Amino acid sequence: MAKKSSKSKGSKEESLTTSGNPGSEASLIKPVEEDVGSKYPSQTQSLPGSQFNVLDKPGYYDDGGVGDLQLIIDLHDSVTKRIKGLPAYLVLKDSDGLPKARRGQMGKVSRGDQKGQLAQLLFCEDPGDEDKGPSEVFYGTASGEDDQLTLRHKIHRLQQAQASLRLSILLREAGCVSLSLSELCKRRLQVIKNGGAGALRAAKLALEICGEGSWDPELVVLEADDDNNIWDGPKVDTEGRQLGKDRIEDRSQPGLANEGNKKFINERVSLLCKRSAYLQKGNALQALGRFEEARTSYITCLGLLDDEIRTSRTDWERMSLNLNIGNAWLAEGNMEKAKEFWSKAEAYGTEHVEHELGAKKEGKAMIAAARKCLARGYSKQGEEGKAKEIVTELLEEKRKDMDIEAEERKKLEEGKKEKAAIKA
Structure with missing residues (x-):
């Protein structure tokens, strides 16, 4: 939960x-x-x-x-x-x-x-x-x-x-x-x-x-x-x-x-x-430092979600577990296995962003969480250039989202003022 x-x-x-x-x-x-x-x-x-x-x-x-x-x-x-x-x-x-x-x-x-x-x-x-x-x-x-x-x-x-x-x-x-x-x-x-x-x-x-x-x-x-x-x-x-x-x-x-x-x-x-x-x-x-046992525990937990409905709440849980499995692989130096599970985590977010019924905001947050893990992985591997590129992309995406939210709030306030003026 x-x-x-x-x-x-x-x-x-x-x-x-x-x-x-x-x-x-x-x-x-x-x-x-x-x-x-x-x-x-x-x-x-x-x-x-x-x-x-x-x-x-x-x-x-x-x-x-x-x-x-x-x-x-x-x-x-x-x-x-x-x-x-x-x-x-x-x-x-x-x-x-x-x-x-x-x-x-x-x-x-x-x-x-x-x-x-x-x-x-x-x-x-x-x-x-x-x-x-x-x-x-x-x-x-x-x-x-x-x-x-x-x-x-x-x-x-x-x-x-x-x-x-x-x-x-x-x-x-x-x-x-x-x-x-x-x-x-x-x-x-x-x-x-x-x-x-x-x-x-x-x-x-x-x-x-x-x-x-x-x-x-x-x-x-x-x-x-x-x-x-x-x-x-x-x-x-x-x-x-x-x-x-x-x-x-x-x-x-x-x-x-x-x-x-x-x-x-x-x-x-x-x-x-x-x-x-x-x-x-x-x-x-x-x-x-017991990483294999940790992955077993996470995989057991994922199995308990098999029969759960597909909604942002439960997909967030699935996403977090896949990130944890990836992080446990990274801790042992296995970047390829780590990327495999981070990709699975990111896929949940992508599905929410692209699906007609998806939770777009939550989906973007899932993608960002997975990308941050990937950046962290590259950094630990000494590939700082790739890590910085991902972080820069995430910051730019966040800035765009904040601008969109600000514009939506502005339109909402203008709509309220117009309604108030009509009533007056």
């Missing part, structure tokens, strides 16, 4: 924070087999913009991932309804008997409001992040050379990932716990110069939670502890298997895809969490 488009952010947040209200559709018990989130497109366009078109299904639209996010963040409520029945669930809800944070300022607000806070922490990108390139693409470990403003921002995002993990644990939302661990993996790589081991540990725990087996909740709690963060190093080994020599592993929680959960949890929940976890696991493995 790559976070890309900011245009539908407000709609996503509103949907997530209002879900589960008494009397709403979300309060009904949906059969497990029908609880599939954003898997299928709709013939009704709920959000404006070409980025919600489905390339291979004219007249159908993506919901921007809102259904998937709701599926994950409302998981505990859905399971409780299925196990206890709707009347018993509503009694628990009305009596404040559902899991939530109960201490401090957060304890003063309802579970629904706390889930709204969690949605903000987990699913919202910063304004302007998209201009920096795909946030899920791994370009290398933290350099330690960031300016103070950039470093503070990255540390803040790391702290947000830990906060979302703590809140997910208190709300007992296992899907959000898994996604929070994947986010923690990502943020550790961005902040910590040698953060690969801690990042990999978080990604592996995320996979255990969404897997077929079971997981140890105390290991997860430890990852949410500030004292076990980055500055003094981890208190568990790099495989995340023990807190101390004498500790007995306590795998008391079944994974989301565990056989015992299939009656209550649709397999899509596990699939969505696996997509994030395998992606971040690949990035952590790259940070550790």
